[in-house]
Amino acid sequence: MSSSRLPPSASSTASPKRLSIPAGIWALGLVSLMMDVSSEMIHALLPMYLVTALGASALTVGILEGIAEATASVTKVFSGALSDWLGRRKLLAVIGYGLAALVKPLFPIADTIGLVFLARFVDRIGKGIRGAPRDALVADLAPPELRGASFGLRQSLDTIGAFLGPLLAIGLMWLTADNYPAVFWFACVPAVLSVGILLVAVREPPRPASRRRVRMPLRRSELQHLPVAYWWVVGIATVFTLARFSEAFLILKAQDAGLAVMFVPMVLVIMAFAYSLSAYPVGILADRMDRSTLLVAGMAILVVADVVLAGATGILGVSIGVALWGLHMGFTQGLLATLVSDTAPEELRGTAFGVFHLITGIALLVASTLAGALWQWVGPAKTFWAGALFAAAALLLVLAQRRRLIGPGNSR
Template sequence: MRSVEKNPHRVTAQALPKIPRSVWALGLVSMCMDISSEMIHALLPLYMVTVLGTSVVAVGVIEGIAEATASITKVFSGALSDRLGKRKLLTVLGYGLGALTKPVFPLASGLDWLIGARFVDRIGKGIRGAPRDALVADVTPAELRGAAFGLRQALDTVGAFLGPLLAIGLMWLTASHFQTVFWVAVIPAFLAVYILVAFVHEPQAPHSTQPVRMPLAWGERVRLGPVYWRLTGLAMAFTLARFSEAFLLLRAQDMGLAPLWAPAVLVLMALAYSLSAYPAGVLSDRAGRRGVLMIGLALLVTADLLLALMPGWAGLVLGVVAWGLHLGFTQGIFAALIADSAPVNLRGTAFGLFNLLTGVALLVASVVAGLLWDGVGFQATFLVGAGFAGATLVGVGTLR
């Protein structure tokens, strides 16, 4: 009789994975910072183009360089977290720097200030990114890793949903006064830092693992293994297909969407992303990561084709939803795969190198997307993206 009573409890525990509290806290930190960032970034491309007269190519270059700056910083912060054997300190530093840059956006008097604030904000993102992801892996059992990364991505993307939604409401209340929206965005950024300091706890390092003195040395990079490097190469090809979401905003603007409603594009995308990220992570824990990743790549191909070829608002709406779903089925899965493949005491370095190389690919993708848009038209931008996504899908099909 006892064995019969215990069995239902065991099934329930497996059906409802218990995610560590620090992962929940890190998710809330990501959510608050994303609310702040997306309130600004949902309006920034339009502000640069319509108010400051910046070209679309310049927007692509600025966005690409900003994200690449974050990626370059990640490799050094990740390696430093491996050398110190500490993740939380660098995570706090990165989020704190991001919060401190937020007041610059409403105070900026010209494009140079906006670019400077954008880059410093991305440096903060770079400092926190790899140590935070390594910290998620450190506090989570291997069998729950997909769910943990999916949960963090889902909460992060709730912020990406609420940020543009708040931007829309504030733009309506203030008669499209950009600076007021930027000031309100300061509040959740500092709340994120408080949650991180108060509620995230770093585990003790296992006695069997020692900090690595030179994480970026050739021998340590070799120790990451062929599976890691092949996965990173495929992720770079994938990133070439995944240019900045600023181009979704510009596509909506081309169709006549007023600046007041432009953030609704990011709201719709983030809603699809947030609703799919956690279920995709749980599915990857139970059914394997490769199949889930292939679904995400197929969704990206679909999104690009819809945005390029399907006319009218239906094409835009369906394309943006498919874009959000592809993020839910890929971003947390890639993170879980990196955590699965990397040695415990090189996780920070592994995440840092991964983000550096994919960040370089994002720079190339954003610049090429802007050139294609201005030189050939929006259809070329999305069709070339579909081609790269399809090629990556074939490559993932061969991944073991």
């Protein structure tokens, strides 16, 4: 396996200020925004719906969330590899977003935990099909000098949807007198719009003639083309993912602090607002400075967020912890995608994103299940303390492997 490090920065030959982010990336961001409005309208209410209306336990919520996200991650590895083989990333993105839109009507008619699980499972399959090809498509469209900004922009637009969705959920819960199914029906509309934007506004660039064709991307001989630096990114992200279990537990923490049911979605609004405000600026910074420094900062913020949430007993403390949680997401999620794009060969970008999401998705399953068990057996405080310990471990790992991670060309 190659031991190559990150490629040298191209910022010495072109200034990011002289380039603009391609229209296709803006369109992909709008697609993500609309689908996130839809998904978060549902996700903001789903933990409460499961616990209060259907009688599920916190452990059940943790297992459901973990399995749902792990399903998406497993699917991503195959869709990413398929996009490398076919050389057609948009087609798979359309299928993935389309499946998610088609399954949304299952949520308002679900009256059992099993049916909710089925709807969430199929919805996450759609996310899995679109995820890696979409990320690889962003990398294909983005100028190398604006790669961090491009991933940050898409992530920021995606996250704007993540706080508009809960805001709409709050308003609709008030208008409908806490009618969960009615709100879930409204969530179907932006999902359909996202597919329309993708079909009309995104054009996939042609495959360069010089790019090596990959026939079996998941074969060992092909995976050996992924360099050591890439596997360090995956390893660090995996340890870090153990610290950031499902946001469903932020909602449960707010309920535990006494927040009224109608206002519980404000938890995701606060988190997503901090996330969206930070993701694009951090992406711009990632094109201009040492990326590992930003990653360390994001991990340190999560440690502080977990400590605050562990000790919070009132709504103000929970709000501060949730805002810090969103800030850490803005510092890390687009940056990790940028690092994957930096370290993966162009012809294996889809596969690289798929493997990355698979491994971190398994870690998220473990983290969410563990968080649910800790929550039920020893309480919320120790759940967040455990998250802080894992985040600190990931931070130390980045510091220990910093030179290998950033490579000589990325010390901007």
